[in-house]
């Protein structure tokens with residue numbers, strides 16, 4: 001069954017969209033169709049946060065609760081709003097009374113020209129909806145995707161830390177049950193579609209509907225968070241004829257655990273699985289916190305990160321080092337392969353026509369297994385890696401390395417293991433001498449390229465030094481080797 005409209009709550013009003021080009025972003029919809037120009041456009045590529053809005057949706061685990069998240073409206077396709085509430089800056093204040101989040105920003109002198117202010121307000125609003133007394137690191141995490149060119153961050157951060165706890169008595173809390181009931185009804189509608197300018201969007205609700213759509217000609221393009229794909233529209237000015245949105249497919253938005261592995265649905269956003277991975281692999285949790293910004297992690301997915309097949313995607317090297325597997329699905333038939341075997345050449349993968357990534361299986365650690373991860377980028381937050389190193393090391397009781405996988409991103413056309421360096425370490429103890437040999441062997445594993453992010457020489461030197469850093473960290477856990485307080 002198909003529903004030929006998109007329906008969502010714009011603040012507290014149900015809106016129905018039809019006859020609108022599905023290549024339209026939420027930002028364009030707000031500014032050019034609704035004339036809600038409070039939401040600003042800065043970069044149109046997810047980098048500045050000026051366009052931040054908040055989306056409330058039914059909580060994945062407790063359908064009787066709302067989950068509020070900040071997103072970049074400039075890289076979100078409008079069709080993905082179906083069944084959700086879109087909250088914009090215009091709607092925060094009640095009559096003449098500013099929302100607590102806004103008032104505290106004013107009280108702290110957190111705005112000068114005001115261009116970035118709506119974005120900061122919305123990021124802070126989303127944070128306070130979940131966390132009444134956020135700590136400074138939590139505030140930094142929530143605001144890491146918002147740039148301000150004139151006020152300076154101190155007063156903005158102070159405002160977010162000191163926002164009073166009664167954010168809970170705002171109009172959104174007062175309308176909570178009505179919003180919940182409306183979204184529940186909208187979610188019961190059949191799979192929504194949108195057609196405009198001869199372009200099509202469809203949001204299947206389960207795998208059978210997805211498989212059906214993928215079998216049609218012309219072949220559609222899959223979109224999950226859109227944080228990679230939407231850039232082709234906003235930056236390269238491409239148009240996409242047919243989009244199939246997988247963020248509503250229930251089998252792809254699950255997370256499950258067995259005794260031995262964590263199974264993550266390909267369309268589940270990072271924010272919804274980061275805690276589980278952090279629990280088992282602290283380095284991985286810390287690294288995911290540096291993928292894009294909070295807004296990007298609230299929509300971006302593991303399936304999109306792997307599916308994009310970028311040589312500088314952050315998750316593939318980590319997954320390869322962990323020996324993770326992925327399940328691919330085509331027309332009712334599934335196969336499970338190592339993530340390592342997915343990548344063939346630059347942007348080439350083993351994915352067949354109509355096939356999609358269903359889930360990613362990550363083994364849980366056993367005793368004496370360690371994962372060390374290093375993301376090298378010019379900025380700490382919201383930056384693409386020049387090099388990503390992921391080292392999985394298993395040692396026996398004599399500290400002999402019995403299992404090693406060293407995987408790198410940014411060093412070749414695909415994320416790849418360093419087999420020569422691994423061979424040096426396998427079966428030996430980690431010593432200064434074996435580190436020197438592994439570093440030399442690494443030079444035979446890769447011939448990195450130079451680009452705007454880093455030169456070939458820098459990439460090789462930093463990759464070699466990361467093996468040494470890993471050695472030092474494993475030798476002595478008390479030496480501080482990482483930046484832990486950066487603001």
Ligand SMILES: Cc1cc2nc3c(=O)[nH]c(=O)nc-3n(C[C@H](O)[C@H](O)[C@H](O)COP(=O)(O)OP(=O)(O)OC[C@H]3O[C@@H](n4cnc5c(N)ncnc54)[C@H](O)[C@@H]3O)c2cc1C
Nearest residue numbers: 046224225226227228229292300301303304305307314357
């Ligand atoms: C400001 C900004 C910062 C970023 N920072 C980082 C960063 O630090 N590290 C990093 O690694 N990435 C970063 N990215 C890139 C991006 O956010 C990630 O790659 C993200 O994981 C993509 O997921 P998505 O769901 O948004 O993918 P989408 O854009 O929806 O899809 C990406 C591609 O994968 C395909 N695809 C999606 N799902 C599937 C599936 N289930 N099966 C098969 N194919 C699929 C799509 O067709 C598309 O070709 C950043 C992006 C932005 C805009």
Ligand code: FES
Nearest residue numbers: 042043044049074
């Ligand atoms: S306009 Fe810069 S993140 Fe959207």
Ligand code: FES
Nearest residue numbers: 112113114148149
């Ligand atoms: S107040 Fe001017 S950009 Fe932030």
